Amino acid sequence: MKLEIPKGMRDFLPEDMILRQKIIDTFRKVFESYGFQPLETPALERWETLASKYAGGTEILKETYSFKDKAGRKLALRYDLTVPLARVIAMNPQLAKPFKRYQIGPVWRYFEVKRGRYREFYQADIDVIGAKSMQADAECISCAVDCLQAIGLKDFWVRISNRKILSAVIKSIGVKGKVLEVMRCIDKLDKIGLKGVRRELKKIGVSKRAIEKLMSVIKIKGAPGKVLKQVEKIVRGSKEGEDGLEELRDLISFLDAFGKGKKILIDLSLARGLDYYTSPIFEIISSDPKIGSIAGGGRYDEMIAKIAGLEKNIPATGISLGIERIVNLAKETKILPPRRSKVEIYLAPVGEEVREKAISIAQMLRKEGVNVDIDLLGRSLGRQLEYCDKLEVPWVAIVGPAEVKRGKVRLRDMRSGRQKEIKIELLAKEVKRCR
Amino acid sequence: MKLEIPKGMRDFLPEDMILRQKIIDTFRKVFESYGFQPLETPALERWETLASKYAGGTEILKETYSFKDKAGRKLALRYDLTVPLARVIAMNPQLAKPFKRYQIGPVWRYFEVKRGRYREFYQADIDVIGAKSMQADAECISCAVDCLQAIGLKDFWVRISNRKILSAVIKSIGVKGKVLEVMRCIDKLDKIGLKGVRRELKKIGVSKRAIEKLMSVIKIKGAPGKVLKQVEKIVRGSKEGEDGLEELRDLISFLDAFGKGKKILIDLSLARGLDYYTSPIFEIISSDPKIGSIAGGGRYDEMIAKIAGLEKNIPATGISLGIERIVNLAKETKILPPRRSKVEIYLAPVGEEVREKAISIAQMLRKEGVNVDIDLLGRSLGRQLEYCDKLEVPWVAIVGPAEVKRGKVRLRDMRSGRQKEIKIELLAKEVKRCR
Numbered sequence: 001m002k003l004e005i006p007k008g009m010r011d012f013l014p015e016d017m018i019l020r021q022k023i024i025d026t027f028r029k030v031f032e033s034y035g036f037q038p039l040e041t042p043a044l045e046r047w048e049t050l051a052s053k054y055a056g057g058t059e060i061l062k063e064t065y066s067f068k069d070k071a072g073r074k075l076a077l078r079y080d081l082t083v084p085l086a087r088v089i090a091m092n093p094q095l096a097k098p099f100k101r102y103q104i105g106p107v108w109r110y111f112e113v114k115r116g117r118y119r120e121f122y123q124a125d126i127d128v129i130g131a132k133s134m135q136a137d138a139e140c141i142s143c144a145v146d147c148l149q150a151i152g153l154k155d156f157w158v159r160i161s162n163r164k165i166l167s168a169v170i171k172s173i174g175v176k177g178k179v180l181e182v183m184r185c186i187d188k189l190d191k192i193g194l195k196g197v198r199r200e201l202k203k204i205g206v207s208k209r210a211i212e213k214l215m216s217v218i219k220i221k222g223a224p225g226k227v228l229k230q231v232e233k234i235v236r237g238s239k240e241g242e243d244g245l246e247e248l249r250d251l252i253s254f255l256d257a258f259g260k261g262k263k264i265l266i267d268l269s270l271a272r273g274l275d276y277y278t279s280p281i282f283e284i285i286s287s288d289p290k291i292g293s294i295a296g297g298g299r300y301d302e303m304i305a306k307i308a309g310l311e312k313n314i315p316a317t318g319i320s321l322g323i324e325r326i327v328n329l330a331k332e333t334k335i336l337p338p339r340r341s342k343v344e345i346y347l348a349p350v351g352e353e354v355r356e357k358a359i360s361i362a363q364m365l366r367k368e369g370v371n372v373d374i375d376l377l378g379r380s381l382g383r384q385l386e387y388c389d390k391l392e393v394p395w396v397a398i399v400g401p402a403e404v405k406r407g408k409v410r411l412r413d414m415r416s417g418r419q420k421e422i423k424i425e426l427l428a429k430e431v432k433r434c435r
Numbered sequence: 436m437k438l439e440i441p442k443g444m445r446d447f448l449p450e451d452m453i454l455r456q457k458i459i460d461t462f463r464k465v466f467e468s469y470g471f472q473p474l475e476t477p478a479l480e481r482w483e484t485l486a487s488k489y490a491g492g493t494e495i496l497k498e499t500y501s502f503k504d505k506a507g508r509k510l511a512l513r514y515d516l517t518v519p520l521a522r523v524i525a526m527n528p529q530l531a532k533p534f535k536r537y538q539i540g541p542v543w544r545y546f547e548v549k550r551g552r553y554r555e556f557y558q559a560d561i562d563v564i565g566a567k568s569m570q571a572d573a574e575c576i577s578c579a580v581d582c583l584q585a586i587g588l589k590d591f592w593v594r595i596s597n598r599k600i601l602s603a604v605i606k607s608i609g610v611k612g613k614v615l616e617v618m619r620c621i622d623k624l625d626k627i628g629l630k631g632v633r634r635e636l637k638k639i640g641v642s643k644r645a646i647e648k649l650m651s652v653i654k655i656k657g658a659p660g661k662v663l664k665q666v667e668k669i670v671r672g673s674k675e676g677e678d679g680l681e682e683l684r685d686l687i688s689f690l691d692a693f694g695k696g697k698k699i700l701i702d703l704s705l706a707r708g709l710d711y712y713t714s715p716i717f718e719i720i721s722s723d724p725k726i727g728s729i730a731g732g733g734r735y736d737e738m739i740a741k742i743a744g745l746e747k748n749i750p751a752t753g754i755s756l757g758i759e760r761i762v763n764l765a766k767e768t769k770i771l772p773p774r775r776s777k778v779e780i781y782l783a784p785v786g787e788e789v790r791e792k793a794i795s796i797a798q799m800l801r802k803e804g805v806n807v808d809i810d811l812l813g814r815s816l817g818r819q820l821e822y823c824d825k826l827e828v829p830w831v832a833i834v835g836p837a838e839v840k841r842g843k844v845r846l847r848d849m850r851s852g853r854q855k856e857i858k859i860e861l862l863a864k865e866v867k868r869c870r
Contacts, residue, residue, distance in 0.1 A: 003522045003743050006479050006510055011523050014472035014536065021473060033801040035778045035808030037449035038456055042555045043478055043512075043541065044441050044500075065479075067502030070545055075441055077478075087438045088446050096825045098811050101449065106478065110505055120477045131811035135794075139811070146801070257791040259798055308438050343470045356692040359570075363694055366468040366581070373470030376533050376566035376574070390531045 008111065008119030018339045020122075020327055024104055027124050027147045027321065031102040034143040036126045039101040041084035043108075047074035054306035055083045057275045063109040077108035081125040082300070082318065083307070089129050089316075090308030097130030104323075118324065127318030129304070134247055137280045137299060138254030140319045144284060144295050145260050147321060152335035155287035156294065158260070159221075159267040160251065162280050163298070164244025166271065168235055169217050173210040180275055182206065186218055187271035190292060218269035224252045227266050234268075247279055272296060276303040282319065291329050295321045345395040345431050347374040347409075348384045358399040361409070361424055368428035388414055395431055397422075443546065443554030453774045455557075455762055459539055462559050462582045462756065466537040469578040471561045474536040476519035478543075482509035489741035490518045492710045498544040512543035516560040517735075517753065518742070524564055524751075525743030532565030539758075553759065562753030564739070569682055572715045572734060573689030575754045579719060579730050580695050582756060587770035590722035591729065593695070594656075594702040595686065597715050598733070599679025601703065603670055604652050608645040615710055617641065621653055622706035625727060653704035659687045662701050669703075682714055707731060711738040717754065726764050730756045780830040780866050782809040782844075783819045793834040796844070796859055803863035823849055830866055832857075 005011060012020060028038075047066050050056065056079055066076035078084050081103045089099065104124040111117045126143055128136040141158055148156060163183070170182045185200040192200070194215065201211050220230050231248065235241025248266070255261055272281045281298035297319030304314040330336050345365065349358035355375075362372045373393065375384055381398065388396050398410040403421060411430065412419045422430060440446060447455060463473075482501050485491065491514055501511035513519050516538045524534065539559040546552045561578055563571040576593055583591060598618070605617050620635040627635070629650065636646050655665050666683065670676025683701070690696055707716045716733035732754030739749040765771050780800065784793035790810075797807045808828065810819055816833065823831050833845040838856060846865065847854045857865060 003484055003525045004481055005522070005526070006477065006481055006504075006508070007506075009477035009479060011477070011526075012473075012475040013523075013527065013530070014474060017473035017475055020475075029804075030801075032777050032806050033804065035776075035781075035806060037776055037778075038447075038452035039449060040447040040452055040455075042441065042444035042446070043543070044444060044555070046439055046441055049438055065502075065504065067500075069441075069500065071442075073441070087440070088448075090438045091440070091446075092448065095448070096822055100808070108478070120479070128811065133811055133813070135790075136811050139809075142798075254794070257794040259795070341470075341472055342467050343472075346470075355570075359689070359692040360694070363577075366465075369464075369468065371467050371470060373535070374574075376563065376568055376571050378568070387531055 006119075008113040008117075010118055010120070015338055015340050018342060019330065019336055020323070022336055023151055023323065023327060023330060024122075024124065026150045027104065028102070030143060030147045030150050031124075031126055034100075034126070034139060034146075036100045036102040036143070039085070039088065039103050040105065041078070041081070041088060041103065043077055043106070044075045045078050045084060045087070047076045049087050049307075050076050050079060050083055052083075052307045054276065054303055055086075056080060059273070060109070063111060065108050065110055079109050080107055081105065081123050081320065082127070085125070085127055085129075086304045086307050086316075089304050089314060090310065098136070099129040100126070101129075102126045116328075122323035124321040124323055125318060127316060129314060129316045131317075132301075132315045134250040134280065135254050136315075137251055137282070137317045138258055138260075140297060140317060141255060141282055142258035142260050144319045144321055145263055148284065148294070148326070151326075151330060153286075153326075153329065153333070156263075156284055157265050157287070158263050158282060158284050159265050159270050160248070160280065160282045161266065161268055161270040162244035162248045163277055164240050164247070164279055165231065165235055166217075166268065168238040168241030168244065169214065171240070172238060173213045175206050175210055178204060178206070182214070183271040184273070186214070186269060187273050189218070189269050189271075221265060221267040221269065224261075224264060224266055228252075231266065231268070244279065251280055272298055276300040278302055280317070286325075286329055288329065288332070291325055291332075293322070294325045294329065295319055339392065341391040341393060342371050343373040343391060343393045344371045344435070345373075345397055345427070346384070346388045346393045347372060348381055348396055348398050349375055350381060350398060350400040352378070354399050354401050354404055357404050361397070361399065361427070364424075365428050365431070368432075370428050370431050385412075385414075394434070397427060441554075443548040443552075445553055445555070450773055450775050453777060454765065454771055455758070457771055458586055458758065458762060458765060459557075459559065461585045462539065463537070465578060465582045465585050466559075466561055469535075469561070469574060469581075471535045471537040471578070474520070474523065474538050475540065476513070476516070476523060476538065478512055478541070479510045480513050480519055480522070482511045484522050484742075485511050485514060485518055487518075487742045489711065489738055490521075491515060494708070495544070498546060500543050500545055514544050515542055516540065516558050516755065517562070520560070520562055520564075521739045521742050521751075524739050524749060525745065533571070534564040535562070536564075537561045551763075557758035559756040559758055560753060562751060564749060564751045566752075567736075567750045569685035569715065570689050571750075572686055572717070572752045573693055573695075575732060575752060576690060576717055577693035577695050579754045579756055580698055583719065583729070583761070586761075586765060588721075588761075588764065588768070591698075591719055592700050592722070593698050593717060593719050594700050594705045595683070595715065595717045596701065596703055596705040597679035597683045598712055599675050599682070599714055600666065600670055601652075601706065603673040603676030603679065604649065606675070607673060608648045610641050610645055613639060613641070617649070618706040619708065621649070621704060622708050624653070624704050624706075656700060656702040656704065659696075659699060659701055663687075666701065666703070679714065686715055707733055711735040713737055715752070721760075721764055723764065723767070726760055726767075728757070729760045729764065730754055774827065776826040776828060777806050778808040778826060778828045779806045779870070780808075780832055780862070781819070781823045781828045782807065783816055783831055783833050784810055785816060785833060785835040787813070789834050789836050789839055792839050796832070796834065796862070799859075800863050800866070803867075805863050805866050820847075820849075829869070832862060
């Protein structure tokens with residue numbers, strides 16, 4: 001039998017995992033510095049939850065893994081971390097609000113396997129539940145920006161818009177019944193270009209004049225100082241549009257307070273694919289056009305109440321960092337140097353009579369918090385050094401009978417090849433000193 | 436629509452997650468100190484891989500979630516982390532040996548929902564691939580013991596045995612064709628007691644005399660110094676049995692070198708449920724009989740080659756820590772104090788005119804590595820303090836206009852209720868000092 005991994009899935013070998021963990025650990029730390037608390041939901045959800053018409057929408061359901069369990073209940077692998085959060089909020093009314101949580105984990109979608117898309121991929125989400133203020137949206141955006149900067153990324157921008165503005169424009173040009181449909185067309189802009197969007201809009205019956213008006217609006221983008229005036233003109237006379245503008249101003253002013261003003265671009269072509277966003281929407285894009293969007297989110301004040309059948313809305317906003325694209329970007333830009341292993345020192349016993357001594361040295365170093373590996377195969381010193389070279393271990397301590405008698409080992413710096421004798425009790429200090 | 440979580444699944448709210456993460460992070464650190472490297476495999480595997488007759492066995496397959504994907508391929512949620520590892524090893528012959536990896540993550544089994552068993556649960560596995568020496572088994576056991584001690588657990592024992600010994604006994608009493616079946620009966624000892632085991636053995640056709648002999652053997656347990664002599668007698672004359680004894684002696688002597696000798700019990704009633712173990716088997720049990728086994732493993736030198744159809748065996752050994760039981764034990768024994776939130780300080784702006792100042796103080800503290808939360812709702816100070824009480828936040832900084840003018844805030848110790856004025860630039864230091 002030939003062993004295979006399921007199509008569209010990946011194993012992460014140590015070299016990949018060390019980089020992924022570095023990124024995820026950094027994000028966790030930044031999330032916690034913003035007061036987000038960890039939450040975990042199961043991989044499986046009831047189909048009915050994910051398939052709610054107020055959840056991710058029909059497009060995403062086509063890509064959802066689902067099946068019946070042995071009791072005949074329809075289950076599905078979660079396609080995102082937001083709908084499970086909505087379920088948790090609805091099922092746990094006792095949670096103090098605002099409830100700020102993060103969740104980092106895999107989601108599953110039955111994508112066509114192409115263009116580097118995988119059927120299992122990680123998201124890192126932060127959400128604030130129970131706060132109407134744009135301060136909450138600004139907090140999510142600022143936190144995401146700090147995450148990316150904490151791993152060394154610099155070349156990215158935050159695009160922001162507000163659905164109320166686009167919605168007001170769409171209604172004003174006489175396509176009232178199709179707001180979401182029009183937004184879905186605009187959302188495809190990055191994939192199909194302006195021409196493609198025109199074609200799609202025509203297909204759903206938008207008039208030529210209305211299309212031209214829309215085109216002029218979605219071209220509006222730039223730093224807030226430059227384009228806010230243009231946005232003002234567009235929304236004039238529409239209550240919904242003016243509300244959106246006020247939220248946009250508020251959000252920008254909070255982002256200034258968070259020290260993130262210079263990263264912000266207003267971009268009215270931003271639409272976001274999901275139906276449930278109600279007002280601010282945002283996306284972080286890499287300056288590298290091959291990579292594109294690396295995080296995205298927005299406010300979804302109605303979704304939780306609708307999905308749970310509650311009478312009163314529960315305001316909510318959040319952002320999702322796309323771990324796979326961020327890992328790719330980190331690899332390409334080499335901001336995080338690759339590591340083959342996290343071993344700091346390898347102990348090479350020379351002969352069986354010093355093996356137990358080597359083990360006890362290993363235990364001593366581990367107690368000091370040093371990552372230690374040790375020969376398990378009784379190989380020759382040459383073969384052991386080859387192994388350490390392959391795994392890029394920085395130090396090897398050669399444990400020989402003569403040195404051990406003097407309370408010492410030979411310490412080899414694998415980068416320079418230099419060796420020196422060192423007292424066993426100084427080993428931990430030396431390795432830590434050169435970290 | 437009533438929102439529900441799938442039967443047998445759980446959400447982990449922040450208080451639970453903080454404890455779980457503490458345990459998992461500690462294990463990761465200890466794993467890495469022993470030179471184990473991170474690996475991650477997908478949640479889904481091809482059914483054929485998991486259903487190999489050399490993998491987990493038919494019992495476990497009955498509890499495996501499986502389904503056909505949209506292309507008609509049969510997939511399954513992994514039921515453990517060992518079979519996926521075997522697949523990774525078979526598919527990646529380039530990996531330098533010994534290959535030492537850890538993997539921490541959920542596995543899924545369609546259990547009857549009872550007795551605190553859940554259908555999604557975490558395992559934390561370490562395995563050494565490519566080393567025949569008992570040093571590898573000792574390394575896994577020692578590492579697991581250090582993990583448990585690192586989170587403060589003390590009252591547990593390591594039971595060890597060797598399948599070759601039990602196998603030799605079974606063959607010597609004339610039940611040659613049923614070695615695995617007999618082992619499976621003995622494995623149920625903790626659940627069904629000695630009487631139950633007798634009954635099960637009778638059911639599969641073991642003679643009364645053979646049962647008595649088996650009963651006398653599986654009663655042998657105790658510190659190595661005490662019972663090794665008895666084991667010697669039992670295996671005398673059987674090559675297989677004597678091999679097992681020699682491995683047992685070797686393992687014990689390595690465990691002594693690792694400083695773990697005092698935690699070890701030889702226990703010939705240990706059988707382990709999985710078919711693929713070939714020689715040493717081990718289990719860590721809590722002294723609390725309600726909890727029972729909290730880790731288990733053994734050597735499986737043949738499984739990888741058989742599952743992958745290779746000609747040459749790839750020696751392998753490992754241990755799996757049962758996160759759910761360890762979390763329960765940590766809760767019961769209160770070795771890790773519960774925390775409602777990881778927020779260290781909450782900023783309470785008194786009035787809207789100091790909100791932006793409060794945000795900038797938050798940003799300053801976050802840069803210093805402090806976990807900060809801040810008012811998002813414009814609530815009264817009293818309501819904000821209630822919220823902080825509920826989340827057990829240790830410090831609140833009250834940001835008032837008058838104090839801010841003097842470059843200060845009022846810092847409130849939530850445990851004592853005491854307040855004092857403090858310079859803003861000293862806040863981070865003060866919070867860190869009292870961590």
